Amino acid sequence: MADVSIKDVVKRYGSLQVMHGVNVDIADGEFVVLVGPSGCGKSTLLRMIAGLEAISDGTIEIGGRVVNDVPPKGRDIAMVFQSYALYPHKTVGDNIGFPLKMAKRPKQEIDDKVGRAADILDLTKYLDRYPRALSGGQRQRVAMGRAIVREPKVFLFDEPLSNLDAKLRVTMRVEIKELHQRLNTTIVYVTHDQIEAMTMADKIVVMRDGRVEQIGTPLDLYDNPQNVFVGGFIGSPSMNFIHGHIRDQGGKHFVSDEGLHLPLPETSASDGQAVSYGIRPEHIGIGDSGIRMKVVVTEPTGSETQVFARSGDDLIDAVVKDRISARPGDEVGFIIDPARVHLFDRETEQRII
Amino acid sequence: MKRQSTWLSLVFWIAVSLITLFPIYWLFVISVKPAVDLFTTPDLFLKSFYWQNYLDVLTDRTLRGYMWNSLIVSSGNALLVTTLGFLACYALTRYDLGGKESIFFWTITNRMAPPAVFLLPLFLLMTSYYRIGNFSLLDTKIGLILVYCTLNLPFAIWTLRPTLDGIPKDLDEAAYMDGASSWKVISEVVFPLARPGVAVTLMLTWVFAWNEYLLAATLTNFNARTLTTGLSEYVTTTGTEWGVMATISVFTLIPALIVFSLVQKHIVAGLTFGAVKG
Ligand SMILES: Nc1ncnc2c1ncn2[C@@H]1O[C@H](COP(=O)(O)OP(=O)(O)OP(=O)(O)O)[C@@H](O)[C@H]1O
Ligand SMILES: [Mg+2]
Numbered sequence: 001m002a003d004v005s006i007k008d009v010v011k012r013y014g015s016l017q018v019m020h021g022v023n024v025d026i027a028d029g030e031f032v033v034l035v036g037p038s039g040c041g042k043s044t045l046l047r048m049i050a051g052l053e054a055i056s057d058g059t060i061e062i063g064g065r066v067v068n069d070v071p072p073k074g075r076d077i078a079m080v081f082q083s084y085a086l087y088p089h090k091t092v093g094d095n096i097g098f099p100l101k102m103a104k105r106p107k108q109e110i111d112d113k114v115g116r117a118a119d120i121l122d123l124t125k126y127l128d129r130y131p132r133a134l135s136g137g138q139r140q141r142v143a144m145g146r147a148i149v150r151e152p153k154v155f156l157f158d159e160p161l162s163n164l165d166a167k168l169r170v171t172m173r174v175e176i177k178e179l180h181q182r183l184n185t186t187i188v189y190v191t192h193d194q195i196e197a198m199t200m201a202d203k204i205v206v207m208r209d210g211r212v213e214q215i216g217t218p219l220d221l222y223d224n225p226q227n228v229f230v231g232g233f234i235g236s237p238s239m240n241f242i243h244g245h246i247r248d249q250g251g252k253h254f255v256s257d258e259g260l261h262l263p264l265p266e267t268s269a270s271d272g273q274a275v276s277y278g279i280r281p282e283h284i285g286i287g288d289s290g291i292r293m294k295v296v297v298t299e300p301t302g303s304e305t306q307v308f309a310r311s312g313d314d315l316i317d318a319v320v321k322d323r324i325s326a327r328p329g330d331e332v333g334f335i336i337d338p339a340r341v342h343l344f345d346r347e348t349e350q351r352i353i
Numbered sequence: 354m355k356r357q358s359t360w361l362s363l364v365f366w367i368a369v370s371l372i373t374l375f376p377i378y379w380l381f382v383i384s385v386k387p388a389v390d391l392f393t394t395p396d397l398f399l400k401s402f403y404w405q406n407y408l409d410v411l412t413d414r415t416l417r418g419y420m421w422n423s424l425i426v427s428s429g430n431a432l433l434v435t436t437l438g439f440l441a442c443y444a445l446t447r448y449d450l451g452g453k454e455s456i457f458f459w460t461i462t463n464r465m466a467p468p469a470v471f472l473l474p475l476f477l478l479m480t481s482y483y484r485i486g487n488f489s490l491l492d493t494k495i496g497l498i499l500v501y502c503t504l505n506l507p508f509a510i511w512t513l514r515p516t517l518d519g520i521p522k523d524l525d526e527a528a529y530m531d532g533a534s535s536w537k538v539i540s541e542v543v544f545p546l547a548r549p550g551v552a553v554t555l556m557l558t559w560v561f562a563w564n565e566y567l568l569a570a571t572l573t574n575f576n577a578r579t580l581t582t583g584l585s586e587y588v589t590t591t592g593t594e595w596g597v598m599a600t601i602s603v604f605t606l607i608p609a610l611i612v613f614s615l616v617q618k619h620i621v622a623g624l625t626f627g628a629v630k631g
Contacts, residue, residue, distance in 0.1 A: 052526050072529045085527035089545045098541075102532035146531065 002063030002076075002153040002186060003028045004049060010057035011044055011210070019044060019210040021058065026203075031180050031187045035197040036207035036233070042190040045207075046156050049188060050079050063153055078147035079156040082163065084139045086131040086146075093118070093127035096145040103150065117145040120179070137168045144176070148183065157189040161196065173199060194234055198222070206230050228349040231278050231342055237306060240284075240316045242277040243346065246270065254343075258312035262291065265338040267353045275352065278342035281306065284318035286326075290333030295326045309334065377606065384599035391595055406600040419583040420604065425494050426569075426579060427562035430501040435555045437502075438509025442517040443543065445510075447525065457514070464507035468567055471503055476571055492574045500568055505558040512557065516550025517543070556616045560609050580605050 004026040011019035019041050026032045034042045047053040049060055051072035059066050067075050078099070086095050093114055094101075100110045118124045121141040131139055140160060147155055160176070161169045177200055180187055191197055197204050198218045206213040206221065206229075214226045218234075225231035231239045244256035246264075248271035254262040262277060269275060286307060293309035293316065300306075305324045308317045309332065318334060326332050343352040383391065387403045410416050441460075445453050479491040490496030520543055528538045544551070566581045573582065584601050587594040 050530060052529065073532045073534070077530070079527070079530045081523050081527060083521065083523050085521070085523040087524060087527075087542055098528075099531040102528075102537060146527075150532075 003030075003061075004154060004186060004188065005061040006045070006049070006058070007061070008058035009045070009048065009055060009060060011041070011048065011053070012056040017056075017210070019056075022207075022210070022212050024205050024212065024215065026186060026188065029184045029186055031177075031189065031200060031202045032205060033189045033191060033197040033201035033203070034205045034207060035191055035194055036213075038192060039209075040207045041210040042192070042207055043158055046079075046158055046188060046190050049154070050077060050156055051075050075154075076152050077154040077156060078150060078152040079158070080143045080147050080160045082159040084131075084143040084160075084163075086139055086142055088131055090130075091127065092123060092129050092131065092134070092142050092145075095131065095142055096123075096127075096149050099146060099150040113149050114145075117149045120148070120182075121145050121175075136164050137172060140164065140172060141175075144179065148179070151183075152185070154186045154188065157187065159191055160189075161191070162193075169196075176200065195236055198234065204234075206233060224351070225278075225342060226351050228276055228278070228344045231344070235280055237281050237317060237319060239278045239280050239342070242279075242314055242316070244275065244277060246273045246275060256312075256314050258314045260291070260311050260314050263336055263338045263341070264343070265341060265353060267343060269343060269352050274346035276344040276346055276349070278344060279316075279336055279340060281317045281319040283337055283340035284316070284320075285335040285337075286318060286320050286322075286324065287333050287335050290335035292331055293334050295328050295330050295332055297328060298324055298326065300324070307332070380599050380602050380606075383595055384603050386596060388594070388596050406596040409597060410600045410604065416580075416583055416601065419578050419580045422494055422577055423563055423579040423581070423605075424608075426497045426501070426577070427559050429494070429498045430505060430562040431555050431559035433498060434502055434505040434509040434558050435513075435551060437506055438513050438554060439517075439544070439547065439551060441506075441510050442513040443539065445514060446517045447522065457510070460507045460510050462507075464504055464511070468504060468565075471500075472568065472571055475500060475503075475568070479572060491572060492577050494577045496572060497569060497577055497579070500572060501562045501565065505561055508561070509554050509558055512554045513547070513550055516547050520546045552616050556612050559612060563605070563609060 004024075006022055006024040006026075009019060009022045010017065022041075022045060024032070034045060036042055044053060048055050049062075051067065051070060051074075055068050059068055061067065062075055062077065087098065090098065096117055097110045097114045100113060105113075114127070115124070118127055121144060123138065123141055123145060126134060126138060126142075131142065134142065140163075143160070157176070161172050164172060173196060176189075189200065201218055203215065204218055204221055205215050208229055214221060214230045216224075221230060221234045225234060225239075228241065232241065242254075242256045242260070242262070244254055244260075244262075246252055246267075246269045247255050252264050252267060252269065252271070254264050254275070254277050256262070256277070262279075291311065293311045296308045296310050296315070298305055298307050300323065304319050304321050306317055306319045307324060307326070308315060310316075316334065324332075341353070344350060345352055382399060384406050385399065385402045385404065387405065390403075444450065445457060450456065476491075479489060479496060483490045483496075490499065524542050524546070525538050528542045533541060564581060565579075569577075569579045570582045570585065573579070580601060584598055584605070587598045587601070
């Protein structure tokens with residue numbers, strides 16, 4: 001087991017720079033999720049930790065040792081690929097045992113450890129099969145078996161669940177989490193799915209365009225997004241943003257560009273400042289009081305209902321637990337709790353409250 | 354309707370097979386006839402077997418030597434070019450080489466030139482320059498093995514490249530992560546998966562080297578003569594020994610047939626390997 005320390009890491013492909021000084025500290029045994037939109041550099045960062053991609057500038061330390069020039073073989077880390085990358089010509093048993101074979105472990109030890117890994121992952125029945133005769137979820141587990149069998153210092157996962165259907169994804173999510181609790185090994189996990197990030201991570205690293213936007217616990221990111229990007233990226237359905245200004249007429253409130261007045265908590269924002277007003281759909285209640293909005297669409301999912309409503313050109317959605325009888329065209333009241341409001345500067349997109 | 358077209362295609366293919374196979378059959382017929390019978394009115398069907406030609410060929414030490422030479426040269430060459438071609442394709446598909454497409458194309462152009470183009474320069478080089486003391490490459494098996502690389506290596510690179518391209522690089526990377534060295538990645542992952550392509554390449558280059566005539570005829574005198582060049586020695590000023598020639602031809606054909614039938618199913622697998630890989 002080991003901690004991983006990423007310092008000012010830069011990645012260039014020729015003259016094209018895709019990573020601009022990334023800093024992340026990962027503690028021993030921590031489950032860290034790298035999340036961000038497609039092309040933001042998650043895989044590249046992971047592959048630099050793995051040693052599959054050269055580090056152009058900065059350093060990566062694993063267990064206190066700088067590994068910039070250490071090949072993957074010498075880093076004592078294991079990786080699970082998005083494609084699983086199982087060896088098609090080897091049986092499940094040989095796939096799982098391959099890292100041990102490469103480490104020249106005795107046959108008896110290999111058999112024991114493969115047996116144990118198969119046991120943990122419920123693969124004992126399939127040890128003699130070839131990967132092509134397995135389902136997606138089973139292949140996924142074989143790939144994990146191959147990673148855990150060597151008891152590495154760090155596990156790397158690159159979107160391991162993205163090839164599975166929604167239901168299996170939830171099951172595997174739990175299994176990976178369980179595995180982590182059992183082995184307590186440091187995990188760096190890449191995904192572009194923020195729900196995966198929220199549910200699995202001890203710590204989330206939100207990335208965009210080769211930069212880190214914010215690092216924190218899932219709830220920290222949810223409650224205190226540092227900027228518009230993180231606010232919009234974390235949470236589902238995503239945060240409503242309304243452009244407007246601060247008005248200070250004996251108590252500050254927010255006026256949107258469309259003229260909609262919304263409540264504010266205590267803030268240092270000054271009169272006339274251009275801001276983005278952020279409120280999560282689940283923090284809006286629906287009732288007879290509140291701001292009058294005209295319903296556009298309602299989307300009941302059984303457990304909750306999402307309501308899209310309009311006032312002028314401002315479109316806001318709310319998610320409520322109750323069943324809603326309002327139909328498109330009806331007027332309802334949106335009740336906003338000022339304590340749940342996020343305010344960002346329009347220019348810098350940084351958080352004000 | 355359906356039945357009729359099946360019959361038609363059956364008849365068609367039987368006819369095509371007869372037409373293509375007839376010369377080979379005729380070759381065989383000639384090889385089992387005594388010389389005196391050759392120019393009588395031809396019989397389509399064999400009435401008797403005359404094995405003397407076969408005995409002559411098999412007991413002839415010179416011809417046995419030629420056969421041995423052919424075997425060594427084609428096997429040696431096929432192994433050499435397939436090994437080198439495999440490694441070249443590994444590098445071409447796995448590493449970021451500057452101008453690798455140009456390298457690839459340049460290699461192929463060697464194969465496009467008519468072999469006769471290489472004849473004169475190779476002959477001169479082999480007689481006067483490629484020598485150490487008294488040893489020159491002319492009329493040696495190793496000399497022929499190397500010369501055939503000119504034509505067979507580009508071919509091997511050309512046939513192996515799609516195979517190696519079709520093996521996902523994720524597998525290489527997974528193996529590196531699992532602690533494999535570059536050689537282990539090749540021997541444990543890439544080579545086993547490339548086997549059908551390698552088999553096809555081995556076979557096709559082997560057959561080419563086995564059948565080659567022009568270069569062998571010019572660059573060998575006696576020691577390294579191959580079976581195909583041996584054939585021509587039976588056309589002499591005093592007459593042509595048709596029966597013996599036919600027999601040698603049959604001997605030349607047999608190994609190619611055997612090799613082909615052995616790897617026939619690999620050919621199909623090899624040619625589609627890149628395509629079906631998910
Ligand atoms: N070999 C390369 N040459 C040039 N640019 C590259 C290369 N590999 C990746 N990039 C660029 O680096 C950036 C980061 O790519 P990366 O694969 O890390 O994204 P990602 O966050 O993993 O995205 P995704 O969610 O789609 O997998 C992208 O803009 C990509 O175009
Ligand atoms: Mg990626």
